[in-house]
Amino acid sequence: MKLSTSDVEYVAKLARLEVTEPEKEMFTAQLNDILLYIDKLNELDTTGVAPMTHAIAVQNAFREDKVLESLGTKKALANAPDARGEFFRVPKVIE
Amino acid sequence: MEFETVIGLEVHAQMLTDTKIFCNCSTKFGGAPNSHACPVCLGMPGVLPVLNKKVVEFAMKMALATNCTINPANSFARKNYFYPDLPKGYQISQFAYPIAEHGHIWLEANGRKRKIGITRIHMEEDAGKLIHDENQPASYVDLNRTGVPLIEIVSEPDMRSPEEAAEYLKRLHEILVYLEICDGNMEEGSFRCDANVSIRPRDQHEFGTRAELKNMNSFRNVQRALEYEVKRQQYLVENGQAVIQETRLWDDAQGVTNPMRSKEEAHDYRYFPDPDLVPVVVDGAWVEEIRAGMPELPLVRRERFIHDYQIPAYDAGVLTAEKALADYYEDVVKLCGKPKQASNWVMGDVLRFLNEEKRDIRSCPITAGALADMIRLIEEGTISGKMAKDVIDEMYRTGKSPQEIIEERGLVQITDEGALAATIAGIIDASPGQVKEYRSGKEKIFGFFVGQVMKATQGKANPKLVNDLLKKMLAGS
Structure with missing residues (x-):
């Protein structure tokens, strides 16, 4: 076992996910399977291979510094679960 | 017991680009709430951030100005955390491969030079702004600032006093403004600073436990907060208590630091490479192109003023504190050929007028040409230095040329x-x-x-x- 139930609980908490006890067991088993599978890659000798962050050989994709029209406040707020005036409204985050 | 203070600073500087770092929304301060937002900076699913080239160029300028090594290949990572001012649930930043590392700047205090190391400079996006309701359990979110480009400049723990920390900040601020890559406005948050501070007995080699200070929005507050925090930590240690590693907020009104309510979990940002953004590759030619476009930096300019114009170090310091002021002074010198006199008039009368009205040199009613004319008129004996005091006063109030004023008032000096x-x-x-x-x-x-x-x-x-x-x-x- 690479991963324990408490690891699952920790990751779930960081991701703000609520998981039931049976789910914890299930996810622990599934995540362990995934990690074991990924471990297969470690069998490959990568000595002298530079780490890479992308699978495609593209670099320097830039944008010019030119202002284009934004959505506007009304559209920006259109999908908000809660809004007030020109603002998104959220539960208070400090006391 | 004698203690030594150890301070390291993290500075966030907003880049003076027209658009955000990953989308074409405007970065202008003060727009109607949520009016500068688009699907990219709102964090809508399926959108693709594209890097603003100017942000890279600005970061490279700062890297060169602070003697950093520019990493030929650098890339972006996601810093994951939940907070309502961060719509995506992660901040795009740089982690393992920042744009620049291993730099330094020089400080000068009491004629002694001190080298302060720069650990790294990286590019990232700013978060939105939260306004908390006084009466209701609600906060309001404005995402105009979300995605505004920032560079974070992290120093080595090389500063040994709050004064030195304030001095470092001023120098860094000066460089950013000289490079015209940041407006440096601390009240509007374009230049922000967090400080890591610890103390240790003088003979101890290891660092003590540090506290991180936030919420200081002026040079003076940074120094005050650090002074308070050093005293607080000394008190703890001298009374056999331990300093806890924590984040503390500076309370300007009370003049104290207080522990920030911990954001629950210890920070675990689970950084990983952002698959949406391809690596930035900087070759030597690009670096040289940026280097060629660099302005003269404040410290170099200061030394040149002392050497070329034969003015005292203090005067050179005042005159080069702001790029626009230094440009103004040099224009006057070029036009009248009298560096010492130009320095006296600029530092004395012109700056006094401007300070009285909290005005910027760029909006000074006395043009460099008019001031140079006045200095020439004194040198030629047309007016005396005493008469010039009245003349410059009127020049400032009316924007008239010295010749006009002299003629109107019949002020010509009698030399017959x-x-x-x-x-x-x-x-x-x-x-x-x-x-x-x-x-x-x-x-x-x-x-x-x-x-x-x-x-x-x-x-x-x-x-x-x-x-x-x-x-x-x-x-x-």
Whole structure:
């Protein structure tokens, strides 16, 4: 076992996910399977291979510094679960 | 016990680009809430961020100005955490491969130079702004600032006092503003600073436990907060208590730091490479192109002023504190050829006028050309330095040229020797008592005659000429 139930609980908490006890067991088993599978890659000798962050050989994709029209406040707020005036409204985050 | 203070600073500087770092929304401060937002910076699913090239160029400028090594390949990572000012649930930042590392800047205090290391500079996006409701359990979110480009400049723990930390910040601020990549406005949050501070007994090599200070929005507050925190930690240690590693907020009104309510979990940001953004590759040619476009930096300019213009270090410091002021001064010098006089007038009168009205040199009613003209008029003897004081005052108030003012007021200095001699002869004739006293050796009374001549000429007589003529004529020849 690479991963324990408490690891699952920790990751779930960081991701703000609520998981039931049976789910914890299930996810622990599934995540362990995934990690074991990924471990297969470690069998490959990568000595002298530079780490890479992308699978495609593209670099320097830039944008010019030119202002284009934004959505506007009304559209920006259109999908908000809660809004007030020109603002998104959220539960208070400090006391 | 004697303690040593150890301080490291993290500075966030907003880049002066027109658009955000990953989308084409405007970065302008003060727009209607949520008016500068688009699907990319709102964090809508399926959108693709594309890097603003200018942000890379600005970061490279700062890297060169702070003697950093620019990493030929650098890339972006996601910093994951939940907070309502961060719509995506992660901040795009740089982690393992920042744009630049291993730099330094120099500080100068009491004639001694100190090198402060720069650990790294990286590019990232700013978060939105939260406004908390006073009465209801609600906060309001404005995402205009979300995605505004930032560079974070992290120093080594090289500073040894709050004054030194403030000095470092001022130098960094000066460089950013000189490079014209950040407006440096601390109140609007374009230049923000967090400080890591710890103390250790003088003979101890390892660092003590540090506290991170936030919420200081001026140079003065950074210094005050650090001074308070050093005292607090010393008190703890001297009383056998431990310093806890925590984040503390500076309370300006109370003049203290308080622990910030911990954001629950210890920070675990689970950084990983952002698959949406491809690596940034910087080759030597690009670096050289950026280097070629660099302006003269404040420290170099200061030394050049001292050397080329023969002005004191203090004057050079004041004149180069702001790029626009240094440019103004150099324009005046170029036009009148009198660096010392130009420095006196700029530092004395011009800066005093501007400070009184909290005005910027860029909106100064006295143009560099007008000031240079005035200095030339003094040098040529058209007006005296004393007359110039009135002239410059009116130049500032009205924006008129010195020539105009002199003409309007009939202020031309009397340099006609014959006319002056006649005036002086009249005064000598009218003051036989004083003449006798002077001739009997009471030379102090000389001032009386100068006063009389100035009165008779309404202050327009050339002072040197008056002195010479008076001496000659009072001697009885």
